[in-house]
Amino acid sequence: MAALVLPLVRSRILGALALAVLAVVLVILPYRIYPLFVMNVFALVLFASAVNLVVGYAGLLSLGHAAFFGGAAYVTAHAAKAWALPFEVSVLLGTAFAALLGLLFGLIGIRRRGIYFAMITLALAQMVYFLAVQLPFTGGEDGIQSVPRGTLLGIVDLGDIRSMYYVVLAGMVIGLVVIWRTIHSPFGHVLAAIRENEARAVSLGLDVARYKLTAFVLSAALSGFAGALKVLSFQLAALNNVSWHLSGEVVLMTLIGGLGTFAGPIIGAASLVTLEQMLATSGLPISLVIGTIFMVCVMLFRRGAWGEVRARLAALADRQGPGKS
Amino acid sequence: MLSVPLVVLLGQVVLGLINGAFYAVLSLGLAIIFGMLNVINFAHGAFYMLGAFVCWLLLTHVGLGYWPALVVVPLVVGAVGVVVERVFLSRLAGIDHLYGLLFTFGLALALEGGFIFVFGAAGNPYPVPDALRGIVRLGPLILPLYRFWVITASIIVCLAVWLLIEKTRLGALLRAATENPRLVTAFGVNVPLLVTLTYGACVGLAGFAGVLAAPIYQVSPTMGSNLIIIVFAVVVIGGLGSIGGSIVTGLALGVIEGLTKVFYPAGSTIVIFLVMVLVLMLRPAGLFGRET
Numbered sequence: 001m002a003a004l005v006l007p008l009v010r011s012r013i014l015g016a017l018a019l020a021v022l023a024v025v026l027v028i029l030p031y032r033i034y035p036l037f038v039m040n041v042f043a044l045v046l047f048a049s050a051v052n053l054v055v056g057y058a059g060l061l062s063l064g065h066a067a068f069f070g071g072a073a074y075v076t077a078h079a080a081k082a083w084a085l086p087f088e089v090s091v092l093l094g095t096a097f098a099a100l101l102g103l104l105f106g107l108i109g110i111r112r113r114g115i116y117f118a119m120i121t122l123a124l125a126q127m128v129y130f131l132a133v134q135l136p137f138t139g140g141e142d143g144i145q146s147v148p149r150g151t152l153l154g155i156v157d158l159g160d161i162r163s164m165y166y167v168v169l170a171g172m173v174i175g176l177v178v179i180w181r182t183i184h185s186p187f188g189h190v191l192a193a194i195r196e197n198e199a200r201a202v203s204l205g206l207d208v209a210r211y212k213l214t215a216f217v218l219s220a221a222l223s224g225f226a227g228a229l230k231v232l233s234f235q236l237a238a239l240n241n242v243s244w245h246l247s248g249e250v251v252l253m254t255l256i257g258g259l260g261t262f263a264g265p266i267i268g269a270a271s272l273v274t275l276e277q278m279l280a281t282s283g284l285p286i287s288l289v290i291g292t293i294f295m296v297c298v299m300l301f302r303r304g305a306w307g308e309v310r311a312r313l314a315a316l317a318d319r320q321g322p323g324k325s
Numbered sequence: 326m327l328s329v330p331l332v333v334l335l336g337q338v339v340l341g342l343i344n345g346a347f348y349a350v351l352s353l354g355l356a357i358i359f360g361m362l363n364v365i366n367f368a369h370g371a372f373y374m375l376g377a378f379v380c381w382l383l384l385t386h387v388g389l390g391y392w393p394a395l396v397v398v399p400l401v402v403g404a405v406g407v408v409v410e411r412v413f414l415s416r417l418a419g420i421d422h423l424y425g426l427l428f429t430f431g432l433a434l435a436l437e438g439g440f441i442f443v444f445g446a447a448g449n450p451y452p453v454p455d456a457l458r459g460i461v462r463l464g465p466l467i468l469p470l471y472r473f474w475v476i477t478a479s480i481i482v483c484l485a486v487w488l489l490i491e492k493t494r495l496g497a498l499l500r501a502a503t504e505n506p507r508l509v510t511a512f513g514v515n516v517p518l519l520v521t522l523t524y525g526a527c528v529g530l531a532g533f534a535g536v537l538a539a540p541i542y543q544v545s546p547t548m549g550s551n552l553i554i555i556v557f558a559v560v561v562i563g564g565l566g567s568i569g570g571s572i573v574t575g576l577a578l579g580v581i582e583g584l585t586k587v588f589y590p591a592g593s594t595i596v597i598f599l600v601m602v603l604v605l606m607l608r609p610a611g612l613f614g615r616e617t
Contacts (some may be wrong), residue, residue, distance in 0.1 A: 063421045063430075108602055111609050115365045116561065117421055120605065123558040127598035134591055244554060248430050255427070287438025294431025298424050300411060 026169060035165040036233060039204070042172040043230035048253040048265035050222035051180050055251060056260035057183055058215045059195030061118040064105065064125030064248050065223050066096040070242030071128055072224030077144040077237035078137055087150035091171075091228040098224020099217055101128070106216040110209055113198075122244060125185045131241045143238035147231060164233060171229045175222050180262060182218065191215055195260075252294050258304030267306055334463050337583040341407040343472055343541070345372075345579015346479035350534045351482055351556045352563065352571040358492070359565050360503040361523045364414060364425035372528045372552025374546060376402050376535020378440060381451050381544040391454035395536050402532025414524065415517065433550060440546035448543020457486035458541075471567035475537050482533065483572045490568055499523065558601045564614015573611060 029038055047069055054060045073074045076094030079085045085093070109120035139145070149159055156163050180187050190211050194201045202208050231237045238248065247273065257268025272290075279286045297304070303311055351369055358366045379398045389397065390519040409432065417425050457471040490496035502509045502516050510516050542548055556575075563574030578597050585596040592599075604612060 055343040061426070108605055115359075115426060118423065118426055119365065119557040119561050120601070122554055123561060123598050123601055126554045127595045128559075130594040130598075134594070172617070210586065244550070245434065248434060251427070252431075285438045285442035287434050288442055289438070291431045291433070291435025291438055294412070294434060295428055298431060299416065302420075 001307045005258060008012070015151050018137040019211040023300045030162050030165045035161050037273075037277060038070075039165055039233040040230065041270050042168050043226045043233065044250070044253065044269040044273050045266050046229070047223050048170045048228040048257070048269040049176060049262075050219045050226065050260065051250050052265040053179055053182065053219040054216055054223070056196065056258075057188065058212055058255055060110075060212060060216065061114070061120040061251070062216075062219075063118045063244070063251065064121030064128075064294070065220070065250055066242050066244065067105070067125035067128040068102055068220040068223040069227035069230075069246065069250075069272060070132065070237075070239075071101050072098040072227035073231035073237045073241045074138050074144065075325045076228040077147040077231050080150060081144060081147045083149075084148075087152055087232070090150070090152040091225070091232070094228035094231075095221055095225045098203075098227065099221035101224075102217045102220020105220070106213045110213050110216065122247065125242070125247055126244060129239070129244070132239060132242045136238070140216070141239065143236055145236055146298075147235045147237065149232050149235065168233055171225065175225055176239065176266075178218075178222065182215075183262065219288045243307070248294070252290065252297065254304075256293065256297050256301070256304055258307030258310070261304070261310065264304050264306040268304065271305075326579075334584075334587055335466050337587045338580055339466065339468055339472070339476070339583075341580040341583020341586075342476050342576060343579070344582055345471070346476050347534055347538060347552065348556055348559045348579055349572045349574075349575030350479050351531055351552065352559045352575045353486060353568060355556065355560055355563050356563075356571045357486075357499075358524055359525045361406040361499065362410075362414060362418070362425070363422050363431065363521050364417075365422070365425055365557075366434065366528075367429040367433040367553065368409075369429075369528070369531050369556070370549030370551075372402050372406065372531040372549070373435040373535040373538070373552065374440070374549030374568065375436065376532030377451075377539045377542075377544045377548060378535075378546075379532070379537045380536045381449055383535075384451065391540075392535075395533070398531035398536045399440045399533040402535070403525040406528030407521055409528075410521045410524040415521070433553070435447025437546050437550055440503055440518050446546060448545035449543055449547075451539040453540045466590065471540055475541065478537060479534070482530070487568055487572065522575075555597055558597050560611075562597075562601050562604045562611060564611025566611070567613040570611075570613025604613070 022281070026163070029035075033150060051062065051065050064086065070096035075097040076090045079093045080087070080088040105124050108124065109117050113122060134139055136271055137144075149164055153159050156167075183191075190201070190206060192254055193204075194206070194208050194211060198208060216228050227241060231241070250269075253268035254265040255268070256272065257266065258264030272293075275289070276286055279289055351373060355366055355369055376398050378390075379401050380394045383394050383397065413428060414425060415547075417428060434581055453471045456541075457474050459470045461468050461472075461473050462471050467607060469551075488496075491498060498509065498514060498520065502519055506516050520567065538548070559575055559578050562578065563571045565571075574606070577599065579601065582593055585593040608614075
């Protein structure tokens with residue numbers, strides 16, 4: 001008995017310790033490296049995790065999530081700048097807009113599976129892109145520039161980049177907690193069941209389309225939340241936030257980290273954003289490198305980094321045998 | 326409605342047919358590839374761009390003109406496609422179709438990025454060949470000869486492909502291999518080779534469209550991705566079930582786009598996507614599709 005419980009306790013303590021160290025690092029980080037870079041990582045970690053919710057957990061490949069991220073970015077920027085709304089209301093409006101857009105995309109596409117769903121989301125997102133180019137309030141090629149960050153609850157001035165950093169950090173943590181709770185809830189298990197065997201889930205009497213739609217809207221809302229945080233960090237809403245490149249990149253982030261794992265998109269987003277940052281100063285073409293990584297991942301590492309680690313650990317545990325450990 | 330002169334209206338219909346011709350040639354290739362490989366070839370637009378670029382490079386560096394390019398370029402692009410299928414896509418055949426889509430997505434991104442890196446993002450003009458300069462008169466319509474040629478050539482190519490697949494022995498084999506590859510293998514047909522050649526041929530077709538496009542549009546690295554997403558919408562509208570269906574849908578949507586330019590210019594970029602939404606609500610499998 002003790003042999004069974006002890007490793008569990010030890011791993012719990014280790015886990016708590018690791019989290020504590022991580023928390024300290026994240027708090028000190030803006031004093032060590034450029035905060036805006038880390039804020040970009042945070043926004044994309046949340047974005048990739050939200051995409052993972054539909055792609056990895058529900059098995060719906062969406063190639064249109066930039067519409068939610070970028071759409072929310074534009075709405076938030078417009079609310080904060082043109083309407084001079086407070087920080088919280090702007091973020092909320094952007095998130096709500098993304099959720100509504102997600103509901104619309106979902107209602108249109110959810111009945112088609114697999115490849116068709118991917119093409120439909122891609123096409124709908126492209127429509128949003130063209131709207132962003134043409135509509136008067138988005139500023140076309142210029143985007144919406146120098147968006148004011150405002151103040152948090154009317155008290156904390158977010159013009160200070162470190163204050164903004166902690167707000168974005170908190171936002172990411174809240175978003176990740178929501179995702180963690182979702183995938184470990186009965187709802188999350190139903191999603192996994194649908195992904196593994198949709199016909200079986202239907203025969204069990206589950207309203208599959210409804211579950212998928214709910215997951216899709218939640219994912220869209222969280223993507224929008226991430227977009228709102230990013231736009232207020234950078235104070236700029238631009239067309240690259242709604243382009244198909246971003247939709248693809250964010251799928252790549254979850255893929256290289258590990259589809260359908262909680263840590264996967266976090267690792268994937270952090271490493272890809274860091275890589276892009278390095279590439280941006282090196283003069284090498286980003287798309288070429290990203291596209292190549294994409295191909296290598298699909299050919300060789302379909303489980304992703306974290307998925308690979310988990311599979312190796314499981315294989316190791318198997319070899320030791322259940323009796324010995 | 327009455328305020329628009331008939332000539333303007335007809336002119337836009339014909340211009341729409343040009344876009345429609347490209348939609349038709351590309352969605353035709355996508356449909357055949359999907360039938361044989363179960364892969365949505367996201368790189369189709371990149372191969373179209375590659376075709377235009379190879380054509381432009383042949384002219385500027387080798388001095389090879391338009392007419393030889395019309396033959397050489399599809400062969401070059403098709404050869405690239407054969408390599409891509411042999412080395413990569415054939416290894417993805419047994420797993421979830423989505424990985425094929427993701428792989429070709431990466432390929433499209435890499436090709437576009439690579440060409441921007443080498444040639445810059447700006448467009449390069451390609452001259453209209455001498456034999457196709459000038460205009461044609463079709464009743465009240467005056468049309469540049471080259472555009473007339475593009476429409477005619479695309480429609481002839483589409484019809485030829487359709488006849489090849491529906492009426493010849495080779496086409497019968499292809500259709501049989503789509504339905505039941507194991508049975509066709511049992512008849513002694515080398516199905517993997519057939520699949521490779523099909524991919525090469527369809528990609529070559531995209532390259533051919535790229536040559537046709539070179540004198541009309543600027544030859545630029547992003548010309549493929551701009552087009553392919555619209556073609557995806559065309560494919561969703563038509564459904565992937567029928568070759569003839571994808572040709573008709575492509576041409577019809579080009580015309581609808583052209584007409585939108587007359588009555589509501591700002592809506593012309595999104596009208597195809599709106600049609601897609603409408604079709605999905607009324608006939609989720611697409612106009613010519615089978616429910617899967």
